[in-house]
Amino acid sequence: MTHEAGIPLGIRFKLLSDTPQDSAAQVVSDVVVGDYRDLDTLRDFARGCDVITFDHEHVPTEHLRTLEADGIPVRPGPDALVHAQDKGVMRARLDAIGVPCPRHRIVSDPEDVAAFAAEGEGFPVVLKTVRGGYDGKGVWVVRSAAEAEDPFRAGVPVLAEEKVDFVRELAANVVRSPHGQAVAYPVVESRQVNGVCDTVIAPAPDLPAERALHAEQLALNIAKELDVIGHLAVELFETRDGRILVNELAMRPHNSGHWSQDGAITSQFANHVRAVLDLPLGDPRPRAKWTVMVNVLGGDYPDMYSAYLHCMARDPQLKIHMYGKDVKVGRKVGHVNTYGDDLADVLDRARHAAAYLRGTITE
Amino acid sequence: MTHEAGIPLGIRFKLLSDTPQDSAAQVVSDVVVGDYRDLDTLRDFARGCDVITFDHEHVPTEHLRTLEADGIPVRPGPDALVHAQDKGVMRARLDAIGVPCPRHRIVSDPEDVAAFAAEGEGFPVVLKTVRGGYDGKGVWVVRSAAEAEDPFRAGVPVLAEEKVDFVRELAANVVRSPHGQAVAYPVVESRQVNGVCDTVIAPAPDLPAERALHAEQLALNIAKELDVIGHLAVELFETRDGRILVNELAMRPHNSGHWSQDGAITSQFANHVRAVLDLPLGDPRPRAKWTVMVNVLGGDYPDMYSAYLHCMARDPQLKIHMYGKDVKVGRKVGHVNTYGDDLADVLDRARHAAAYLRGTITE
Numbered sequence: 060m061t062h063e064a065g066i067p068l069g070i071r072f073k074l075l076s077d078t079p080q081d082s083a084a085q086v087v088s089d090v091v092v093g094d095y096r097d098l099d100t101l102r103d104f105a106r107g108c109d110v111i112t113f114d115h116e117h118v119p120t121e122h123l124r125t126l127e128a129d130g131i132p133v134r135p136g137p138d139a140l141v142h143a144q145d146k147g148v149m150r151a152r153l154d155a156i157g158v159p160c161p162r163h164r165i166v167s168d169p170e171d172v173a174a175f176a177a178e179g180e181g182f183p184v185v186l187k188t189v190r191g192g193y194d195g196k197g198v199w200v201v202r203s204a205a206e207a208e209d210p211f212r213a214g215v216p217v218l219a220e221e222k223v224d225f226v227r228e229l230a231a232n233v234v235r236s237p238h239g240q241a242v243a244y245p246v247v248e249s250r251q252v253n254g255v256c257d258t259v260i261a262p263a264p265d266l267p268a269e270r271a272l273h274a275e276q277l278a279l280n281i282a283k284e285l286d287v288i289g290h291l292a293v294e295l296f297e298t299r300d301g302r303i304l305v306n307e308l309a310m311r312p313h314n315s316g317h318w319s320q321d322g323a324i325t326s327q328f329a330n331h332v333r334a335v336l337d338l339p340l341g342d343p344r345p346r347a348k349w350t351v352m353v354n355v356l357g358g359d360y361p362d363m364y365s366a367y368l369h370c371m372a373r374d375p376q377l378k379i380h381m382y383g384k385d386v387k388v389g390r391k392v393g394h395v396n397t398y399g400d401d402l403a404d405v406l407d408r409a410r411h412a413a414a415y416l417r418g419t420i421t422e
Numbered sequence: 423m424t425h426e427a428g429i430p431l432g433i434r435f436k437l438l439s440d441t442p443q444d445s446a447a448q449v450v451s452d453v454v455v456g457d458y459r460d461l462d463t464l465r466d467f468a469r470g471c472d473v474i475t476f477d478h479e480h481v482p483t484e485h486l487r488t489l490e491a492d493g494i495p496v497r498p499g500p501d502a503l504v505h506a507q508d509k510g511v512m513r514a515r516l517d518a519i520g521v522p523c524p525r526h527r528i529v530s531d532p533e534d535v536a537a538f539a540a541e542g543e544g545f546p547v548v549l550k551t552v553r554g555g556y557d558g559k560g561v562w563v564v565r566s567a568a569e570a571e572d573p574f575r576a577g578v579p580v581l582a583e584e585k586v587d588f589v590r591e592l593a594a595n596v597v598r599s600p601h602g603q604a605v606a607y608p609v610v611e612s613r614q615v616n617g618v619c620d621t622v623i624a625p626a627p628d629l630p631a632e633r634a635l636h637a638e639q640l641a642l643n644i645a646k647e648l649d650v651i652g653h654l655a656v657e658l659f660e661t662r663d664g665r666i667l668v669n670e671l672a673m674r675p676h677n678s679g680h681w682s683q684d685g686a687i688t689s690q691f692a693n694h695v696r697a698v699l700d701l702p703l704g705d706p707r708p709r710a711k712w713t714v715m716v717n718v719l720g721g722d723y724p725d726m727y728s729a730y731l732h733c734m735a736r737d738p739q740l741k742i743h744m745y746g747k748d749v750k751v752g753r754k755v756g757h758v759n760t761y762g763d764d765l766a767d768v769l770d771r772a773r774h775a776a777a778y779l780r781g782t783i784t785e
Contacts, residue, residue: 063429066449069727069744086429088451324739339734346709364432371702376687381432393432
C-alpha cells in the first residue's frame with residue numbers, strides 16, 4: 060500500500076522481503092529476498108537507498124544504528140522506533156514526558172504480578188512481553204498469580220498493566236517530517252474482536268471536540284518528544300470517567316489509518332512517504348462525513364476473489380483492498396472502506412462486504 | 423496507473439514493455455522487455471495470462487486475432503480495437519451506425535484534397551494518416567492543395583475532414599464489460615494547446631444537461647455497437663450551432679479521464695481493470711463539484727522532483743501524478759489534479775502547479 064501511494068509521486072521502492080510471496084513483493088519491481096534480522100543482509104540492501112523505512116517494527120534496533128552510522132537515513136530512526144519495539148522503554152518514556160498511561164510496571168514473576176495487583180485495583184491484570192507482540196499475541200489478561208506463568212516463559216521482560224475500564228478504544232494518527240512539520244488525522248474509534256482490530260470509524264462518533272483535540276495534541280506531542288519521523292499511530296483508551304490513556308504506539312502506516320486511503324484528502328501511506336523524504340505533508344482532512352474500515356479476515360473462501368462479483372455488484376461505491384496473502388483462518392488478508400453521510404448505512408455496507416468476502420455470510 | 427489501480431484488488435500484472443525504462447516497467451514486478459509488433463514475442467508473453475489489455479493502441483490487429491485464436495481473451499478485442507487504430511475504419515463504422523462526425527472521406531492525392539474542399543466549405547481541410555498518429559502527430563491542417571503534399575509521403579491512406587467550427591472540445595468517457603454492463607463518467611471539457619491536451623475540467627462547465635446526456639448516450643452507443651470492452655474515450659467537438667460531432671476514439675484509459683483518479687468515486691483505471699476481468703463496474707460519479715487536470719509537459723527542469731517542495735507546500739490538497747519518464751521538452755511527463763467547490767480556484771491551483779513543475783514559472 061505504501062508502494063501504491065509512491066507510484067503517483069514517482070517514488071521508486073526497493074523492498075527487503077522475507078519471501079517472494081510477501082504482499083509487497085508481489086507488486087514492487089525491485090525486490091531483495093532476505094532476513095531483516097541479519098546485519099550483512101541489511102547493509103547490502105541499504106547501499107544506494109536514499110532513505111530506509113518500514114512496514115513493521117521488528118528490525119533490531121542495534122542494526123538500525125549501524126545503518127545510520129553507515130550514513131543511510133533511517134526514518135523513523137532507531138531512537139524513536141525503540142519506543143514502538145519495546146513496551147518497557149515506551150512506558151518509561153511516556154511517564155517521563157507526562158503522557159497519561161494505564162498504571163504499569165515491569166514484573167519479575169507471578170508473585171510480583173500479585174504484588175502489582177495488590178498495589179492497585181487487584182486482578183485482572185494485563186501482562187505483555189515488552190518485545191515481539193502484535194494483534195493480541197504476547198498479551199495475557201490474568202485473574203490470579205496462578206494464571207500468570209505463561210508470559211514469563213519467553214525469557215523477555217514482562218510488563219504488567221492495570222486492566223483499564225474503558226468505554227471504547229480510539230486512535231490518534233499523526234505524521235511528522237524531519238523538517239518538523241506535522242499533521243493530525245481525525246481521531247478514530249477502533250473496535251476490536253478477540254484482540255484484533257475489526258472496525259474503524261472516522262471520525263470517532265460522539266467524541267467531544269475538546270477531547271478529540273486533546274487526543275490529537277497528545278499524539279503530536281509524543282511524535283515531537285520521541286522525534287518520530289513518518290506515521291505515528293497512538294492507540295488510546297477512552298475511560299468511563301472521560302480520560303484518555305495511551306495503550307500502544309506504532310511507527311508506520313497503521314490499521315487504524317487504512318480508512319484514509321479512500322476517506323482522507325491525503326492517505327496515511329502518501330503522507331508517510333512524503334514525511335520520510337522530508338517533503339511537505341498533504342492535507343489529512345476527511346473527504347466524507349463518515350468513513351468506515353472493516354478488516355477482512357481469512358475464513359471459508361480459499362480464493363476470496365470469487366466474492367468480488369457479489370460485493371461489487373451490491374455496492375458500486377465499495378473500496379476493496381486485498382493484500383494477496385494466502386488465506387488462513389483469522390489472518391488479516393484485506394480490508395474494505397466505505398464512506399457517506401449516513402453512518403448506519405456506511406457501517407452496514409462495510410460489514411456486509413467484509414463478512415461476504417470472508418464467507419461468514421453468503422447473501 | 424493501471425497497475426496502481428489493480429493493487430488494491432489484488433490484480434497482478436505481467437507487463438510487455440519496449441524498454442526497462444518505460445513508466446510501467448519501473449513499478450510492475452513482472453516485466454518482459456520485448457517488441458509488441460513481433461508475433462512470437464506476443465504469443466510467448468500471452469501464455470498463462472488470464473486476459474490481455476493495453477495502454478496504447480499500436481499492437482497490430484492481426485497479431486491480436488492470433489492471440490484470440492490461441493485462446494487468450496484480448497480486451498478490447500481486435501474487432502473493436504481496429505476502430506481506434508484505423509481512422510478510416512472508424513469513420514466508415516460511425517457513419518454506418520448513424521453517429522454524427524465531421525464531413526470526411528479518404529483522399530488519394532493533393533488534387534483530391536482540393537476536390538474534397540470544393541465539395542463542402544472549401545479550405546482549410548484537416549488531413550490525417552489513418553494509422554499511427556497521436557497528440558497532433560499525423561495530423562495536418564492545410565489551406566491549399568499545394569500544402570497537402572506531406573501527408574501522402576508516409577504511404578498510408580489519408581483521411582480528409584472538414585475543419586469543424588467548434589466552440590470547444592468535450593470528451594465522453596465510458597467503460598463497458600463483457601457482461602454488457604456500462605458506466606458513463608460525466609462529460610468533460612478538454613482544452614488543447616498545439617494539438618496536445620492541456621487542461622480537462624470535470625464536469626464540462628455550462629454544458630446543458632440535455633447535451634451532456636446526449637454525449638454520454640452517444641459514447642455508450644458506440645461502445646455497444648463496436649463491442650468495446652474496457653475504457654472508451656470519445657473525443658467530441660461541440661459546434662457553434664450546438665451539435666456534438668465525434669473527433670476521435672481511444673480504447674484504453676485516456677488523458678481526458680485522468681481527473682477521475684482523484685475526482686471520481688471509481689477511477690477510469692480501476693473501472694478498466696474491472697471491465698477487462700468482467701467484474702461489476704464501480705460508481706463513476708464525481709466526488710467533488712469540480713475537478714481539474716492539467717498535464718505536466720517536459721520543460722526546463724531535468725529533475726522535476728525539485729519542484730515538489732514548492733508545489734506541495736503551497737497546496738496541501740494538490741495531487742501530483744508523475745510517470746517517471748525522462749524529461750524532454752513538450753513530452754507529457756505527468757499531470758496534476760485539483761478539486762473543490764470554486765472552479766476558478768481549482769483551475770488556478772492546477773495550472774500553477776503544472777507550470778511550476780515544468781519550470782515555466784518559478785514562484
